[in-house]
Amino acid sequence: MSARVLEIADLTVRYGGNRVLAVDGLSLGAGEVVGVVGANGAGKSTLVNATLGWSRGKPVVSGRVMLDDKDVSDLPTPRRVAEGLLLIPEGKLIFGTMTVEENLAEGATDPGPGRRAYSAEDVYSLFPRLKERRGHLGSQLSGGERQMLGIGRALRLAPKALLLDEPSIGLAPKLVSTVLHTVRELCRDGLSVLLVEQNVKAAIAVVDRMILLERGRIVLEGTAGEMRDNPRIAEAYLGTQQA
Amino acid sequence: MNVGQQIINGLVLGHSFALVAIGWTVLLGVARLVNFAHGQMYMLGAFVTWAAIAEFGLPYALAIPVTMLVGIAVGFLMQRVMLQLTLKQDLVSIMIVTLGFGHVLHGVAALVFGSTGQILDTPFSTRNVYWNDLWFTWQDVAIVVVTILVFVALKLVLDRTRLGRLARMVAEDPQLALLAGIDVRKVYFGVFAFQGAAVALAGAMIGPRTPILTSMGFDEVIMTFVVVVLGGIGSVWGSYIAGISLGLFTAFFGALISPAYTTPAAFLVLIAVLVLRPGGLAAKPGGGH
Numbered sequence: 001m002s003a004r005v006l007e008i009a010d011l012t013v014r015y016g017g018n019r020v021l022a023v024d025g026l027s028l029g030a031g032e033v034v035g036v037v038g039a040n041g042a043g044k045s046t047l048v049n050a051t052l053g054w055s056r057g058k059p060v061v062s063g064r065v066m067l068d069d070k071d072v073s074d075l076p077t078p079r080r081v082a083e084g085l086l087l088i089p090e091g092k093l094i095f096g097t098m099t100v101e102e103n104l105a106e107g108a109t110d111p112g113p114g115r116r117a118y119s120a121e122d123v124y125s126l127f128p129r130l131k132e133r134r135g136h137l138g139s140q141l142s143g144g145e146r147q148m149l150g151i152g153r154a155l156r157l158a159p160k161a162l163l164l165d166e167p168s169i170g171l172a173p174k175l176v177s178t179v180l181h182t183v184r185e186l187c188r189d190g191l192s193v194l195l196v197e198q199n200v201k202a203a204i205a206v207v208d209r210m211i212l213l214e215r216g217r218i219v220l221e222g223t224a225g226e227m228r229d230n231p232r233i234a235e236a237y238l239g240t241q242q243a
Numbered sequence: 244m245n246v247g248q249q250i251i252n253g254l255v256l257g258h259s260f261a262l263v264a265i266g267w268t269v270l271l272g273v274a275r276l277v278n279f280a281h282g283q284m285y286m287l288g289a290f291v292t293w294a295a296i297a298e299f300g301l302p303y304a305l306a307i308p309v310t311m312l313v314g315i316a317v318g319f320l321m322q323r324v325m326l327q328l329t330l331k332q333d334l335v336s337i338m339i340v341t342l343g344f345g346h347v348l349h350g351v352a353a354l355v356f357g358s359t360g361q362i363l364d365t366p367f368s369t370r371n372v373y374w375n376d377l378w379f380t381w382q383d384v385a386i387v388v389v390t391i392l393v394f395v396a397l398k399l400v401l402d403r404t405r406l407g408r409l410a411r412m413v414a415e416d417p418q419l420a421l422l423a424g425i426d427v428r429k430v431y432f433g434v435f436a437f438q439g440a441a442v443a444l445a446g447a448m449i450g451p452r453t454p455i456l457t458s459m460g461f462d463e464v465i466m467t468f469v470v471v472v473l474g475g476i477g478s479v480w481g482s483y484i485a486g487i488s489l490g491l492f493t494a495f496f497g498a499l500i501s502p503a504y505t506t507p508a509a510f511l512v513l514i515a516v517l518v519l520r521p522g523g524l525a526a527k528p529g530g531g532h
Contacts (some may be wrong), residue, residue: 081422
């Protein structure tokens with residue numbers, strides 16, 4: 001088992017009086033990709049948003065988030081980002097009124113040991129399409145290019161752990177595979193990824209472990225192989241029947 | 244009617260409108276906030292400059308930065324008091340609080356400076372320039388030059404510096420800016436400080452054109468509102484163009500009809516522009532500065 005980069009304990013999120021998330025424990029090892037799957041409204045996005053202390057709504061969040069053994073639970077979002085906890089949210093993930101170059105301009109200056117600060121050129125090597133589009137506004141990019149730029153923007157900030165929320169939404173199947181396999185490649189450098197995905201078939205091909213969320217709780221957890229063989233996952237999410 | 248003189252009057256007035264409005268343009272464009280104490284901050288700028296020169300004997304060139312520092316302090320103080328409202332983008336409360344601030348500033352200024360008018364004399368305000376049948380003062384020239392310099396500098400800062408990039412990120416989406424590691428609160432503080440400094444500078448530059456009174460400021464905030472909305476919210480060049488246009492309109496309307504009705508006429512223009520071009524004069528697809 002690799003060293004734990006991210007640990008989440010007793011994380012609960014409430015909107016008004018309603019508890020929408022209650023995760024007792026979840027960890028992420030160095031270089032590991034953990035998938036988070038579940039139906040719409042299961043709490044997947046709420047989980048990653050709460051881990052970063054971020055939301056477009058007004059939730060009440062409690063629980064503990066440890067990043068490299070450091071408790072970041074009480075830190076505001078920008079401080080968690082500075083510590084290396086990055087989120088690429090679902091939907092709007094880049095600045096549309098700024099060029100690709102400007103989106104990639106903000107980088108970590110002194111990220112500290114064990115964190116790789118990607119330069120803009122590193123990002124262009126990873127996603128050559130972005131280099132061709134470097135002078136274009138974010139709003140002029142396709143869905144796939146936006147996803148690449150979102151990942152590139154996060155890499156510039158030298159993440160230890162990357163929380164990726166539904167990167168496949170709106171993308172053609174080939175692009176989904178390209179984006180997810182690029183993420184997998186990044187983990188060879190020690191990056192840890194928590195991948196929220198509805199496209200279970202695509203996600204299971206790149207994750208080490210996977211959890212299934214239902215009504216805000218983890219109801220199933222296992223390695224990619226175990227989850228693939230689980231009849232519940234196979235039937236409900238992969239569209240296959242086990243013999 | 245002397246058309247040339249009206250063009251000069253309109254240009255000077257227009258640059259004055261633009262200079263008063265620039266702080267609010269950035270405030271509204273970046274932080275999506277309004278400040279109805281803007282006019283009183285302008286009044287305070289004029290009076291602090293007057294006090295620095297008349298009471299403390301500072302030269303005009305030194306009185307201006309002192310005035311801007313006071314403007315920054317007032318802007319900082321307001322933002323400190325309203326921080327939670329700002330972060331929640333509670334616009335109704337912010338409107339009421341800033342209106343309240345305006346009245347407090349008015350009261351404090353009346354207490355400190357008295358309610359009688361003062362003349363803010365500067366080395367430029369009494370030096371006239373006559374050219375054929377045209378007349379203006381060196382203070383008018385200084386207003387035009389300073390306004391252009393402020394607008395160009397602001398445009399360069401917004402487009403070409405890290406500070407400007409951070410401000411644009413917060414302007415587009417403060418929540419996404421948090422995910423980029425930007426301390427949005429600091430950006431809001433910076434924007435309020437800029438607004439305070441810019442409107443104080445406007446007071447120091449434009450105050451010498453007319454007698455100054457602690458009751459002034461309400462007309463200025465109204466005209467600022469017209470300039471900012473006409474120019475397209477958050478658009479730097481839009482505010483400049485709108486300021487000049489409004490200045491020329493006011494000068495010619497005053498000369499041809501009556502100066503007494505320029506404010507209602509300005510609002511009629513505002514309504515007409517917003518009906519025909521809802522984004523303002525400088526609106527373009529995708530926004531921009």
